[in-house]
Amino acid sequence: MGRRVTTSTLERTSRRPQDPQGPPAGLRRRTRQDWSGYVFLLPWFGGMLFTVIPFLWSLYLAFTDYNLLNPPEFSGLANIERMIADTTLHHSLVVTFTYTFVSVPLSLAAALAVAVLLNKGMGGLRIYRSVFYLPSLIGSSVAVVMLWRAIFGANGIVNDILERFGVQTQSWIGSPDTALGVLISLNVWTFGAPMVIFLAALRQVPAAYYEAAALDGASRWRQFRSVTMPMISPVIFFNLVLAIIGSMQTFTQGYVVSNGTGGPSDSTLFYNLYLYQQGFGNFDMGYASAMAWLLLVIIAAFTAINFLAQKYWVHYES
Template sequence: MTTKDSRLTGAGVRRRGDRTSVLPDVDDLTDPGSSHGRRASGQARREALAAYGFLTPWLAGMLLLTLGPMAYSLYLSFTRYNLLTPPEWQGLANYQRMLVDPRFKASVGVTLEYVAVAVPLILIVSMLVAMVLNQGIRFLPFYRASFYLPSLVGASVAISMLWRTMFGGDGVFNAFLARLGIEGQSWIGNPDTALYSLVALSVWTFGAPMIIFLAGLRQVPKELYEAAMVDGAGPLRRFFSITLPTLTPLIFFNVLLTTVNAFQAFTPAYVISNGNGGPLDSTLFYTLYLYQRGFTQLEMGYASAMAWALTVVLGLFTAFMFATARFWVYYGDER
């Protein structure tokens, strides 16, 4: 079987024994005589086996660390569970509790405000900078690398600490304001402004979406702009008729990614508020509250319910983005 098969297949010569021969050869029965059909299916089977071999780690991870845990956390979300005693079924109690939990509502408000302010700011800044960089600027690699650097370190404890100091009462930001004759305050300590110091931190990391916009802008054919100028289109018209439509696939991508990431921000809020989301819960990110409930107070059931609520919201947001994409994302059909 092995020798015959390999002689027949020619292209599919294998040095080692034919592993598939141990399996019942169904195609031999259904399709006798056709060496072509047998070759194709034999190869396909071996290829499938090889593929599952290559995928084994991923499949194990998918089942044991993603799908299994997801199902388990869905179950836990209907229970009361403190890790020490077995989970106790509670029905929808955890979800009902969310509706009346003032700190939960506070965390939702804080997170939504953060996302609603930070995401548009990041996108606008990254697009503007990318457009300026795309004008054939000298030292482009230097600017690009420097602007990208904060994206790499922005979520670290070190930068969060730095931010906490810079925007504190005696911080550098106030020293700068004093030069301008403006009296500062503790931006971190004031519940009205604490969240905005976190927004500033996230806008500081505009580099990653900027790189993506820049790559997109470089794909826009220069002839389009030249043609538009010949037709007398001004800069604004050129932006809205050429640049913006060409960028819509990247805007789509960046909106989706930046939003999903913003919903999951954790470290800066944790470090800046000492892990308590203060002052007055003004930096109590959803993830931070989830962490407190789950891992400080060991309310694993409630934390699971919160995690699933977040998952559903982000899933709906993603679905909404994809559903509306055909109305505003332009894929250059004429090419």
């Protein structure tokens, strides 16, 4: 039989004194866990201060006249008006946009093509994957860019090969018509990082989908277009966003190839290189800060456009 609860029992229970030891043990344990979490987050909070403070300071400098030698003087919208009238800045944006809109599709296409080949289950996959991934680790380094400049120079390997076939040679890196194309080829060569991500995505596509498409008479190309591409479209979108952001911030390639001038004839004058010239060449930190914020706005706009457009071509599994 169950225990009978009487009115006197309830009264005695309600009159029990509260625990003199403080809050319940579970609450005390939860509080200690919260403080432990905050302690582990202290390095992150400290790092955030080193990011937020310069971030806000650069926003203030964007509306000042500051040359590193004198205190900043508030100048209002003068830097913005100067950017609107600066034809060299406009040219650097054209160079950067051209580099981005040409190199990003080519590098992603190369990465996807190699990933499809490696996904066939070929022998020595780890070796091939490492070989293709290695350029992405060193592609933007100063040493590799200098090597690229030597390869495409007047006495480089490319001209040695072309001379054997009787083709007229030139300094590919020294010509305004081809210098940017050489840097685009360097960026395409460093497709290893998106290739590894594509390869991981391809391995997640269920084989049953390909079998069903084959039974319906779909060719290999139709399977790739109707099965593979929709299934890995979120990964394509991810690589596209990262590639655009990275290309818009290109600096090392243009600086090393042109010795910091953006030549020949400003053909490699990337936006970040021009920003560097203004900030550390002319010591015009106010104008350089305004240019940096303009770049932030441009990258944010491209990212927002990609996120708005992804609903028309990116497919997610329910």
